[in-house]
Amino acid sequence: MQEADATSETGGDAGTPMISANGLSKFYGSFVAARNVSFSVPQGQVAAFLGPNGAGKSTTMKMLTGFLAPSEGSASIGGFDVAHHRIEAARTLGYLPESGPLYAEMTPNGLLRYAGTARGLSGGTLSSRLDFVIETCSLGSVWRKPISKLSRGFCQRVGMAQALIHDPEVLILDEPTGGLDPNQVHGVRDLVHQLRETKTVLLSTHILREVQAMCDRVILINKGEIVFDGAVAEMGTTDAEMESRFRELTVGEPAMSA
Ligand SMILES: Nc1ncnc2c1ncn2[C@@H]1O[C@H](COP(=O)(O)OP(=O)(O)OP(=O)(O)O)[C@@H](O)[C@H]1O
Numbered sequence: 001m002q003e004a005d006a007t008s009e010t011g012g013d014a015g016t017p018m019i020s021a022n023g024l025s026k027f028y029g030s031f032v033a034a035r036n037v038s039f040s041v042p043q044g045q046v047a048a049f050l051g052p053n054g055a056g057k058s059t060t061m062k063m064l065t066g067f068l069a070p071s072e073g074s075a076s077i078g079g080f081d082v083a084h085h086r087i088e089a090a091r092t093l094g095y096l097p098e099s100g101p102l103y104a105e106m107t108p109n110g111l112l113r114y115a116g117t118a119r120g121l122s123g124g125t126l127s128s129r130l131d132f133v134i135e136t137c138s139l140g141s142v143w144r145k146p147i148s149k150l151s152r153g154f155c156q157r158v159g160m161a162q163a164l165i166h167d168p169e170v171l172i173l174d175e176p177t178g179g180l181d182p183n184q185v186h187g188v189r190d191l192v193h194q195l196r197e198t199k200t201v202l203l204s205t206h207i208l209r210e211v212q213a214m215c216d217r218v219i220l221i222n223k224g225e226i227v228f229d230g231a232v233a234e235m236g237t238t239d240a241e242m243e244s245r246f247r248e249l250t251v252g253e254p255a256m257s258a
Contacts, residue, residue, distance in 0.1 A: 023073035094163035152179035
């Protein structure tokens with residue numbers, strides 16, 4: 001397993017991991033949601049964050065993005081510690097939370113303009129980024145509808161657009177294909193393929209086929225602890241092999257063959 005690098009407080013240079021979890025733990029009373037989670041994702045890598053329901057994926061992603069304070073440990077994005085260099089880390093990061101976009105009374109148009117402006121975009125740059133996310137996330141048909149009236153799949157697309165609006169170097173995507181129809185799942189796969197040329201991505205999913213299709217690496221968490229970190233091929237070269245290994249690592253037994 002790969003060791004996490006020490007947290008930088010001064011920002012990245014060549015070779016700096018773009019996403020770094022350094023001994024992250026989250027305790028709720030005596031309950032352990034995450035324990036000593038360490039990994040780093042180098043520039044240009046697409047890493048899948050897998051684990052059963054309740055394993056600690058969202059908790060870890062929230063700590064990585066600075067949305068949740070860890071009980072122990074630290075996180076950095078683009079070499080910037082998310083607690084001490086919040087603004088620089090946020091500038092480098094696009095985050096799709098599991099809960100979808102906030103401000104449900106706004107329209108995608110209003111929300112994404114607001115999000116773009118808050119990220120420092122204006123004028124022609126803001127317009128061209130809005131055009132990009134409308135096209136990439138297929139938002140044209142709902143652009144002026146309140147988010148509260150959108151289906152889960154469309155809410156997910158608005159969340160994805162919000163993560164992409166400022167063209168960040170790092171994307172942390174909590175179940176980016178959750179709630180999407182098969183055409184949109186295909187669209188997200190194409191998008192991740194397109195993004196991988198210039199970005200670093202950590203995404204969570206329950207769909208092992210997506211991991212094969214989109215990712216270079218698997219980080220698997222179970223009961224709050226990392227139990228596997230390696231290349232996708234090390235976990236399995238077919239869906240069945242991956243499923244079997246997933247079961248072995250999370251419940252201690254391989255999947256029954258069909
Ligand atoms: N605020 C909280 N207080 C107490 N327990 C919490 C809190 N937030 C999360 N948990 C618990 O921490 C554990 C990890 O939750 P988390 O949402 O990180 O799991 P997950 O791997 O993202 O799951 P899923 O795949 O179902 O989305 C769960 O048992 C959850 O109930």
